[in-house]
Amino acid sequence: MNGENASFALVFDPESPVPLSLEAIVSSERLPSLPEVAARVVEIARDPDPNFIRLIEAIRTDPAIAGRILKTANSALLGMRTRAGSVEQAVPRLGTTLVRTLVLSFCLAEFQNRNSVSLRVWYQHIWRASLTQAAVAETLAERQGGKVDPANWFLAGLVQDVGRLALLHTCRDEYVEHVLEKEDDRSLIQREQEWLGFTHVDVGQAICRRWNLDTDLVDAIGVHHAPAHRVVPLKFVSxxxxxxxxxxxxxxxxxxxxxxxxxxCSREHIERLLMQVFAFRSNEVFRVLADVDSRVGELSATFGIDVGRAPCLETILSEAQELLARIAIASQLRLVNAHTNLGRAERVRMQTEAEAEQLRANQCRDHLTGVFNRSWLDPALATVFQQAAPHREPVGLLFVDLDHFKALNDSAGHQVGDALLQKVAVILRQSVRLTDSVARFGGDEFVVILKDVNLDMLTMVSDQIRSHLRASLSSAESAQSITCSIGAVCVPPSGDGSVPPAALMEAADKAMYEAKRRGGDQTVLATFEAGKWVHTSPMIPVAC
Structure with missing residues (x-):
């Protein structure tokens, strides 16, 4: 084969028997072998002090790879400020890790079978997932303050499902029949294990070891199917x-x-991972997901990978956001269903369940700000505790009070004050997840209920609220920024009732007043230690 793809030609016998052992699959002639130049690049990249001259010499032995690296280096994908005129210029700018990632990505792209119509859709499906994982991993790495190399995390995300590609490439229709097309209660991993006695994770790790990839990368892809709750820490240690x-x-x-x-479909586990492990803010999640989808399109074009035609995910995510918001509101209203008194005569008069829901909504809403009201708050918090207790999920509470609001309201007038409260309610809703609840406690006081949080996330959300209020709201009359004091509490519900909901509310209220006593525009965290509440000024967590 001549031309750009000469180094990546697939050579296997289509009539050869399907291998059904781990070793047979990894060593199968049906799999594309790693080109010599790629093996040399990986070897050089493993050196703690890699030699760029050796790396350039290795790349130049393969004109196809050299050309693709130079083309990619000058593409919008990497966004270099000045154009590289040669491989000698491109390699030092890219760095050893990124060069290794690009070379292996070009090789991995050959895990495609463009001649099989029946298998093409499965290749597209797996490749879209692989590029998505690579883009997500790269995004997470870029938020680590330079502590990790984004190219290394990108490569790990790209190869962690290489075992699925290998199984499809070697077992072809049998893999589709026994695993991919099966619709039952078993997971993909379980179907593979029952059919083969091993899984695509085992295959992927074996291939990466053969390719001499880093041990930490091989170990990481071995656990990538773990449940989300396994990695949510009490602090941002992960x-x-x-x-x-x-x-x-x-x-x-x-x-x-x-x-x-x-x-x-729920995305609570996604928000939990992004916010509680990687310190994303609530209003960043949607944008990150949409950007990842856009990045997948760029990557598929760069590496020549067919991921099929997919609908615009940004539109889908926007529609999902609206639907999940309605579902969340309905769920929050149901928290107080048992406490809402509708007379029998009224129920008979109701013509539809929608009318009943609307009546409940009206009874639970603050008519000025549109958030929930005080009558909703107490029974809702009690129900949240009841739901969280069996799983020992922490419940967080933020008691938010505007600083110097009374003086502003008296000087500027109630109309200005009311408009300000409406804007505050909007900011609070934008600062938390769809599944979190915002209620107006009274006057200029608001309460936010957050389910399944840790202390760092609670602190991060409160900091976002304060900074957003300070930046977005100001009084033209007083020429002062609007600030707030926040009391924050987070406790795991206990079956013995040692910290009942009412005590949580009282602790948050006292912490808020302590924040005001200390000068306002700050958060005070109340923690329950040795049978009493202790006030601290939390450090703002950062993912770095």
């Missing part, structure tokens, strides 16, 4: 963890695949 990044990337890829078919 933010620079490659295994945590691989698990997060896998869950995001699964969600983006599922949401294209089911707008109502």
């Amino acid at each position: 933010s620079t963890s490659l295994p945590a990044a691989m698990i997060t990337a896998a869950h995001v890829a699964e969600y983006l695949e599922e949401v294209s078919h089911d707008l109502s």
Whole structure:
């Protein structure tokens, strides 16, 4: 074969028997072998002090790879400020890790079978997931303050499902029949294990070891199917963890695949991973997911990978966001269903369930700001505790009070004050997840209920609220920024009732007043230690 793809020609016997052992699959002639130049690049990249001259010499032995590296280096994908005129100029700018990633990506792109119509859709499906995982991993790495190399995490995300590609490439229709097309209660991993006695994770790790990839990368892809709750820490200790990044990337890829078919599918686990492990803010999640989909399109074009035609995920994500918001509101209203008194005569008069829901909504809403009201708050918090207790999920509470609001209201007038409260309610809703609840406690006081949070996330959300209020709201009359004081509390519900909901509310209220006593425009965290509440000024967590 001549031309650009000469180095990556697939050579296998289509009539050879399907291998059904791990060793047979990894060594199968049906798999594309790693070109010599790629093996040399990997070897050089493993050196703690890699030699760029050796790296350039290795790349130049293969004109196809050299040309593709130079083309990619000058593409919009990498966004270099000045154009590289040669491989000698491009390689030092790209760096050893990125060069290794590009070379292996070009090789991996040959895990495609463009001649099989029946298998093409499965290749497209797996490749879209792989590129999504690579893009997510790269995004997570870029938020680590330079502690990790984004190219290394990108490569890990790209290869962590190489075992699925290898199984499809070697077992072909049998893999589709026994695993991919099966619709039952078993997971993909379980179907593979029962059919083969091993899984695509085992295959992927074996291939990566043969390719002499780093041990930490091989170990990380071995756990990427772990449940989301396995990596959510009490602190942001996992933010620079490659295994945590691989698990997060896998869950995001699964969600983006599922949401294209089911707008109502939950993304709580995605938000939990991004916010509680990697310190994303609530209002960043949607944008990150949409950007990842855009990045997949760029990557597929760069590496020549067919991922099929997919609908615009940004539109789908926007529609899903609206639907999930309606579902969340309905769920929050149901928190107080048992406490809402509708007379029998009224129920008989109701013509539809929608009218009953609307009545409940009106009874629970603050008519000025549109958030929930005080009558909703107490029973809702009690129900949240009841739901969280069996799983020992922490419940967080933020008690938000505007600083010097009374003086502003008296000087500027109630109309200005009311408009300000409406804007505050909007900012609070924008600062938390769809599943979190915002209620107006009274006057200029608001309460936010957050389910399944950790202390760092609670602190991060409160900081976002304060900074957003300060930046977005100001009084023209007083020429002062609007600030707030926040009391924050986070406790795991206990079956013995040692911290009942009422005590949580009282603790948050006292912490808020302590924040005001200290000068306002700050958060005070109340923690329950040795049978009493202790006030601290939390450090703002960062993922770096």
